[in-house]
Amino acid sequence: MRYALMAAGLLAGTVAAHAHAMLEHASPGAGATLAQPPKAVVLEYTEALEPSFSSVIVNDANGHDVTAGPSSASGSTMRVPLKPLGPGTYRVIWHAVSVDTHRTEGAFSFAVSQ
Amino acid sequence: MYSRKAQIRALVGAIIVMGATPASAHGIVGARFFPATITSDDPFAADELALPTVTAFNHETDYDVDYSKTIFPGFAISLGIGYADAHPPGGPDATGFTNLSVTPALELWRSEEHEAIVTAGFIWDVGGTGARAVADRASTYTPEILFGKGLGDLPDSMALLRPLAVTGQLGFAIPGAQDTSRSFQWAGAVEYSLLYLQNNVRDQGLPPFVAHLTPIVEFSFSTPTDAGGGFTTGTINPGLIWSGQYTQVAVEAVIPANRASGNAVGVIAQLHFYIDDIFPHSLGRPIFGGKP
Numbered sequence: 001m002r003y004a005l006m007a008a009g010l011l012a013g014t015v016a017a018h019a020h021a022m023l024e025h026a027s028p029g030a031g032a033t034l035a036q037p038p039k040a041v042v043l044e045y046t047e048a049l050e051p052s053f054s055s056v057i058v059n060d061a062n063g064h065d066v067t068a069g070p071s072s073a074s075g076s077t078m079r080v081p082l083k084p085l086g087p088g089t090y091r092v093i094w095h096a097v098s099v100d101t102h103r104t105e106g107a108f109s110f111a112v113s114q
Numbered sequence: 115m116y117s118r119k120a121q122i123r124a125l126v127g128a129i130i131v132m133g134a135t136p137a138s139a140h141g142i143v144g145a146r147f148f149p150a151t152i153t154s155d156d157p158f159a160a161d162e163l164a165l166p167t168v169t170a171f172n173h174e175t176d177y178d179v180d181y182s183k184t185i186f187p188g189f190a191i192s193l194g195i196g197y198a199d200a201h202p203p204g205g206p207d208a209t210g211f212t213n214l215s216v217t218p219a220l221e222l223w224r225s226e227e228h229e230a231i232v233t234a235g236f237i238w239d240v241g242g243t244g245a246r247a248v249a250d251r252a253s254t255y256t257p258e259i260l261f262g263k264g265l266g267d268l269p270d271s272m273a274l275l276r277p278l279a280v281t282g283q284l285g286f287a288i289p290g291a292q293d294t295s296r297s298f299q300w301a302g303a304v305e306y307s308l309l310y311l312q313n314n315v316r317d318q319g320l321p322p323f324v325a326h327l328t329p330i331v332e333f334s335f336s337t338p339t340d341a342g343g344g345f346t347t348g349t350i351n352p353g354l355i356w357s358g359q360y361t362q363v364a365v366e367a368v369i370p371a372n373r374a375s376g377n378a379v380g381v382i383a384q385l386h387f388y389i390d391d392i393f394p395h396s397l398g399r400p401i402f403g404g405k406p
Contacts, residue, residue, distance in 0.1 A: 019359040020142065022309070029317030031273075046359055100394035103216035105226070106145040108314050109270075 171380025203406030210245020258285030295343025
């Protein structure tokens with residue numbers, strides 16, 4: 001059993017692999033309240049993304065799109081520019097496909113206070 | 115009336131089955147990542163390997179290996195086998211390989227929006243494949259329903275509860291042996307994902323290692339349904355799961371739920387590999403219908 005475990009550990013550690021792209025960092029962060037409105041939403045993932053199948057949108061509390069253009073992905077980072085935002089709560093909804101076609105998704109809110 | 119020996123064998127069998135059946139799959143539904151549970155099955159058909167699962171409980175140590183392979187998307191077959199080393203007080207030692215278990219699982223329904231999934235499974239504990247000292251000669255067949263539900267659709271006023279998720283396993287074990295009672299198997303887990311909290315609810319600035327932890331309480335019970343079949347037995351298992359990109363590590367206490375289930379707290383630990391992430395283009399793909 002010990003040798004099997006060692007072999008499995010070596011296997012996992014040495015094989016060049018890809019995995020699900022999990023969100024590693026977001027700016028603004030989930031649940032953040034900002035004094036100054038952000039100009040973009042930037043999402044960083046644990047894996048490189050497939051740009052054609054990855055996207056992020058941002059809606060205001062009424063469900064209206066507040067992005068200033070299409071989202072883009074490069075490497076493991078996805079971003080979308082925003083229109084000038086007023087005070088309120090905004091919802092970020094993202095879909096990511098890693099380069100090995102694993103799919104993940106998520107959503108979170110942030111607020112602008114003034 | 116079932117013999118005392120048959121009751122003990124049923125109890126040991128239930129513990130082995132509950133602890134060693136293929137911990138089916140880590141899985142994602144919508145925004146929810148469910149780590150693989152270790153003392154109950156979870157409702158995902160995926161490519162994964164649990165190597166090993168080590169359980170020390172009731173004067174017995176078990177070493178188990180489980181491998182799950184997707185045949186086509188949403189359908190997987192799991193194989194499990196173990197080695198039991200039992201030293202019951204006042205009784206003879208019993209060691210040897212446990213029976214092979216074969217578990218096909220088919221995902222029946224899933225809702226990405228509501229982070230919900232329902233799966234049907236069928237555990238075949240193949241009688242006679244293990245050592246006579248620790249394994250039944252007759253097979254046991256357990257049709258089961260498994261489910262998972264994340265609470266990410268709770269309203270904003272309950273946002274801090276959104277990282278909660280539950281999984282469940284309801285099965286009916288039908289033993290081939292005449293002297294063993296049929297039994298209702300009920301198990302599940304309540305878990306709180308710090309990763310979900312961090313990414314979908316409120317960024318708490320948690321260090322990466324901490325953000326990948328999932329505090330969890332699993333439970334696993336067996337209730338005999340035939341007259342004279344004995345008492346309900348089971349355990350409650352609080353612990354922690356750390357989930358990485360390719361592996362997860364889990365450690366849980368094994369607390370007997372009543373006197374019939376045991377007298378002392380045990381422990382279970384598992385190292386788990388996400389084969390679909392380690393080998394996304396070969397071994398980790400379904401045999402039929404997988405994406406190129």
